[in-house]
Amino acid sequence: MSIEAERQNWQDDLDLAIAMADQADQVTMGYFKSPDLHVVRKSDNTPVTQADKEAEAVIRRVLAQARPNDTIYAEELGKQESNGRRWIIDPIDGTKNYVRGVPVWATLIGLEADHQMVVGAVSAPMLGTRWYAARGQGAYMVRQGEAPKAIHVSRVDRxxxxxxxxxxxxxxxxxxxxxxxxxxxxxxxxxxxxxxxxxxxxxxxxxxxxxxxxxxxxxxxxxxxxxxxxxxxxxxxxxxxxxxxxxxxxxxxxxxxxxxxxxxxx
Known part of the structure; x- marks a missing residue:
């Protein structure tokens, strides 16, 4: 595969990750600060809510249609070994914040291909911000209502x-x-x-x-x-x-x- 073809391939996957984040945001925003939010403790004493499980289920349904041959490793509903392409999903990263009404939480969607992470999307709807990247294409941040902005790490060296x-x-x-x-x-x-x-x-x-x-x-x-x-x-x-x-x-x-x-x- 040429470099250009590979980049286009990752762009298609990135577009899919962003689309899945849109759907997950609808679920998580709907439950955030809701009096009907049900919280239970997992075996490791960390909390899980129906928002976690439903957001992951939405992502899984999209993948079943769009990428039926890919495997999935996700926090709430099962972890599969990679078959060469595997989606890595945390439906709500920061569930402890989520259940306490702290707005710092996000849905994390990544794609692993041949043991390399090639796509990442992080959507934090209560912060009004989304970050994403695909291999070879740079990293970007999008604030609600604004155009995507390329981002870069600092140059602090001490x-x-x-x-x-x-x-x-x-x-x-x-x-x-x-x-x-x-x-x-x-x-x-x-x-x-x-x-x-x-x-x-x-x-x-x-x-x-x-x-x-x-x-x-x-x-x-x-x-x-x-x-x-x-x-x-x-x-x-x-x-x-x-x-x-x-x-x-x-x-x-x-x-x-x-x-x-x-x-x-x-």
């Missing part, structure tokens, strides 16, 4: 000037690296806890320079990787392996990645 975001400290203690993390945060300019998908999208926009989480699933990261990397950044696990496959994540503007890995990595 830790002393860097802004970093974390989701929490709990998991870092579990993997025995909380003290190393705290040592790093003592060196940087600014630490905030934007959390979940949002910190990675802020990184892709150039608003922050580092984001890291010690415990993640594939559906937490898959859609984020193409957006971060197409924006010029780096996304690895804590061992330095590229992509969302390692069960944890470190994203940076690229210029700070080696130093961050030395501080936090294996």
């Amino acid at each position: 830790m002393e000037d860097a802004s970093m975001s974390l989701s929490s400290l709990t998991g870092w203690k579990a993997i025995g690296r909380r003290e190393r993390l705290l040592d790093l945060t003592d060196r940087i300019w600014r630490l905030r806890g934007f959390g979940d998908f949002w910190q990675y999208m802020l990184l892709a926009q150039g608003a922050i320079d580092l984001a890291a989480e010690p415990e993640l699933d594939l559906y937490d990261m898959g859609a984020l990787v193409p957006i971060v990397t197409e924006a010029g950044g780096s996304f690895t696990d804590l061992a330095g392996n590229p992509g969302p496959w390692g069960g944890n994540g470190l994203a940076s503007n690229g210029l700070l990645h080696k130093e961050a890995l030395a501080a936090l990595g294996d």
Whole structure:
């Protein structure tokens, strides 16, 4: 396949991801802050709602029609091994925010092809913003009512000037690296806890320079990787392996990645 043909192929898949995000947004917005929202606890003590399940079901129905031969790895309704093309879906990333009425949550839709993340779409309707990317085509942000805007990571190249975001400290203690993390945060300019998908999208926009989480699933990261990397950044696990496959994540503007890995990595 020529480079141009490959790009067109990913564009078709990106268009589909954006269309699926439109449908998922209708579900999630309909339940947000609803008195009828039903919340239960999963076996890992994290919450799940009918909005999570219905949004994922909508995406699955579209894929069954548009890409019947593709496999699916999603948070709520089942995880399949890849057959070469696999959609990675988190119907609501930030469910804890969602159930408490905090507007920072999003639907994440990514496409893996031959063990590479090639498409990512992140839709945060309460923030009025969507981010997306396809391999070789750059990364973009769309605010409600505005034209798409190309985004790029920052050019900060010193830790002393860097802004970093974390989701929490709990998991870092579990993997025995909380003290190393705290040592790093003592060196940087600014630490905030934007959390979940949002910190990675802020990184892709150039608003922050580092984001890291010690415990993640594939559906937490898959859609984020193409957006971060197409924006010029780096996304690895804590061992330095590229992509969302390692069960944890470190994203940076690229210029700070080696130093961050030395501080936090294996």
